Amino acid sequence: MLSIFKQTTNLQRSLCRCYASVVELDKVPDFPQANEPILGYLKNSSERKELEEAIKNISSHVEEVPLVIGDKEYKTDNVRYQVMPHNHKHKIAKFYYADKNF
Template sequence: MLSVCRVNVVVNLQRYATRCLASIVPEVKVDDFDVKNEPVYQYLKGSKERTELEKALKETAGKTEDIPIVIGDKEYKTDDVRYQVMPHNHKQKIAKFYYADAKLVNKAIDVAVETQKKWDRVPIPERLRIWEKAASLMAGQYRQTLNAATILD
C-alpha cells in the first residue's frame, strides 16, 4: 500500500511540475530552422580544401596576432603583455595578448550581466538567426583560418 501511495505522489508531483514549467517557459515554435551536418573533408593532396588550409597555415604562422581585451564594444590593452608561442616552435610567437587587471575583470562582469538581460529579451528565432550566421561564417569564409589557428596553437 505504501509503495502505491509513493508512486501516486511522484506522478502527481511530475504533473504539477510540468504544469508550473509550462506556465513559465513558453513553448516556442521555430519555422525555417534546418539542421544538417557539414560535409566531411578529406584534405587529400591537391584538393581545394588542402590548398586553402596550407595557404592559411603560411599566413597564420607568418604573423603575430594582436589580441586585445574586448569588453562590450571597447578594446583594452594593458601593460601586462604575454605571448602565445607555437607548441612545436617556442621561438615563434603566434599571438600577443593582454592580462586584465581586477578593475577590467569587474567591468567585464558588469557588462556581461547587463548584456545577458538584453539577450534574454531577444526572441528565440532571432537568436537562432544569429547563431546560424556565426556557424555559416565558421564553416565557410573563416574555416581554414580557424583550422590553421587551431593547428598552430
C-alpha cells in the first residue's frame, strides 16, 4: 500500500510539472518585462570607459554624509570614514555617529 502511495505522489508531481510548463501565464500589459543587457566590459569598450570614468569621479573627492533627524542635519565630533572596498587607504565618504544628545 505504501509503495502505491509513493508512486501516486511521484505521478502527481510529474503531472504538475508538465501542466505548469504548458500553461501560458497572462502577461500584464502595464508592466512590461525585459532583461537588462549583459555587458562584457571588454578593454576599450564604451561601457568599460563609462565605468572607469565613474570610478575616477567618485574617488576624486570625499562625500560628506551628515546625520539627518527629521528635517535637520547634524554633525558630531565622532567622525568615521567609508573606504573603497578595493583600496582601504582611500576614503570616499565621511559620516558622523550619533551620541546620547540626539
